[in-house]
Amino acid sequence: MIPHGLAVLWEQRDAVLAGFLTTLGIAAVSAVCAALLGLMLFALLISRVRAVAFALAWLIDLMRCVPFMLFCYLIYYGLPSFGIVIDNLPAGIIALTVYNAAYIAELLRGGFAALPRDGIEAGHAFGFHGWRLLLRIILPPVLLSSIPMLGNQMVQIIKDSAFLVIIAVQELTFAANEIQATYYVPFASFVCAMLLYWLMCLAVESGVRAVLRMAEARR
Amino acid sequence: MGTGDYLALAAGALNTIAISLLAIAIGTPLGLGLALIRWARLRGFDTLVAAVVSLLRATPSVTLVLLVYFALPTLGVEVPRFTAGVATLALGSMAYNCEIWRGALLAFPTDQLDAARAFGMPASLRFRLIVLPQILRAALPALVNEMTLLIKVSPAVAVIGVVETTRAAVRIGAATYSPIPPFLVALAIYVAVIGCFVATQRVLERRRDHGLAA
Numbered sequence: 001m002i003p004h005g006l007a008v009l010w011e012q013r014d015a016v017l018a019g020f021l022t023t024l025g026i027a028a029v030s031a032v033c034a035a036l037l038g039l040m041l042f043a044l045l046i047s048r049v050r051a052v053a054f055a056l057a058w059l060i061d062l063m064r065c066v067p068f069m070l071f072c073y074l075i076y077y078g079l080p081s082f083g084i085v086i087d088n089l090p091a092g093i094i095a096l097t098v099y100n101a102a103y104i105a106e107l108l109r110g111g112f113a114a115l116p117r118d119g120i121e122a123g124h125a126f127g128f129h130g131w132r133l134l135l136r137i138i139l140p141p142v143l144l145s146s147i148p149m150l151g152n153q154m155v156q157i158i159k160d161s162a163f164l165v166i167i168a169v170q171e172l173t174f175a176a177n178e179i180q181a182t183y184y185v186p187f188a189s190f191v192c193a194m195l196l197y198w199l200m201c202l203a204v205e206s207g208v209r210a211v212l213r214m215a216e217a218r219r
Numbered sequence: 220m221g222t223g224d225y226l227a228l229a230a231g232a233l234n235t236i237a238i239s240l241l242a243i244a245i246g247t248p249l250g251l252g253l254a255l256i257r258w259a260r261l262r263g264f265d266t267l268v269a270a271v272v273s274l275l276r277a278t279p280s281v282t283l284v285l286l287v288y289f290a291l292p293t294l295g296v297e298v299p300r301f302t303a304g305v306a307t308l309a310l311g312s313m314a315y316n317c318e319i320w321r322g323a324l325l326a327f328p329t330d331q332l333d334a335a336r337a338f339g340m341p342a343s344l345r346f347r348l349i350v351l352p353q354i355l356r357a358a359l360p361a362l363v364n365e366m367t368l369l370i371k372v373s374p375a376v377a378v379i380g381v382v383e384t385t386r387a388a389v390r391i392g393a394a395t396y397s398p399i400p401p402f403l404v405a406l407a408i409y410v411a412v413i414g415c416f417v418a419t420q421r422v423l424e425r426r427r428d429h430g431l432a433a
Binding site for chain 1: 273274278280281282285289290293371372373375385389405410413414
């Protein structure tokens with residue numbers, strides 16, 4: 001049974017590879033966009049405009065109670081109610097980006113809250129305000145202390161991307177499911193997908209360790 | 220949305236709650252078991268458990284539930300959808316909880332155990348009376364956090380046809396051609412369920428801190 005499954009998988013290696021690359025691409029694009037959007041939300045969260053910061057904190061708390069799959073459906077099936085029709089792939093990337101940006105903004109805020117205030121006060125004294133204060137004084141230590149958490153979020157994005165199978169994005173789990181349905185080799189195809197997800201997550205983990213080592217060396 | 224739709228969503232909510240609670244009840248003690256295997260440094264098992272936990276933590280629930288539901292019958296085990304869903308979420312919960320318990324065990328001061336051993340207390344009693352109450356307190360916030368994460372991935376079981384909250388909402392949306400109202404009700408259900416867990420955690424933590432002060 002297992003040799004047969006492996007033989008089928010080897011024949012279908014192009015489909016598996018295509019799914020794997022799609023998952024990689026979706027995760028990479030979503031991660032970059034979510035990081036940028038998360039940074040912007042973080043800037044608003046710690047801004048002096050209290051009303052905006054308060055409303056945003058409330059929205060982020062709400063987002064952290066929503067299952068990703070429900071959010072994904074909301075974007076794909078809900079947006080057409082407002083006249084916005086998008087394809088499944090961009091809808092999936094938008095869902096991953098917005099959902100994870102909320103988590104990233106929150107984890108950066110956590111890193112910021114744990115930071116001693118004197119650096120910022122010194123920055124004020126040296127005439128740093130607004131964007132320059134954020135980029136030069138606040139962000140470097142916040143990002144540095146958030147590296148492990150950001151790595152966890154990256155793993156979360158990779159895992160969440162499998163949910164896109166429900167809106168028929170042809171990623172890794174979709175490819176494994178197609179092969180399983182056509183050739184009836186569920187064990188081999190899903191275990192293969194799991195191993196590929198594992199590979200991606202291990203790569204992220206070792207990337208995080210490498211960045212931490214570099215940060216430590218440069219201190 | 221009519222009354223029937225609200226009832227369907229309520230039934231979905233009950234399914235979400237039942238699946239999540241069962242998975243938590245199974246996954247939490249299994250995670251403790253795995254953590255104890257690693258804590259005991261059993262040669263061979265230690266590495267095996269670490270590898271399995273790492274693999275499970277990297278596996279999306281959707282992929283895992285498809286594997287459990289479609290692959291078990293090829294081994295001759297027919298599983299109902301509901302059982303496959305619970306098993307999947309319990310496996311994920313086990314892997315995450317293993318790391319939480321392990322963290323608590325690693326932070327546990329061993330001098331207490333040495334003292335108990337010196338008085339001749341047997342291992343099972345040492346664990347039950349000395350280790351467990353303390354690691355439970357230490358791990359509680361992380362365990363509850365993990366429970367809320369489990370509820371958030373629980374819609375994954377919908378891909379094998381279990382009708383829980385999210386799938387019920389999608390069905391109503393497809394039938395009525397207006398997906399937003401059922402999605403908002405589903406959202407309210409998740410906020411309420413997750414909110415209950417967080418509130419329980421707050422109460423338990425307050426009682427714990429109170430008990431320590433007394």
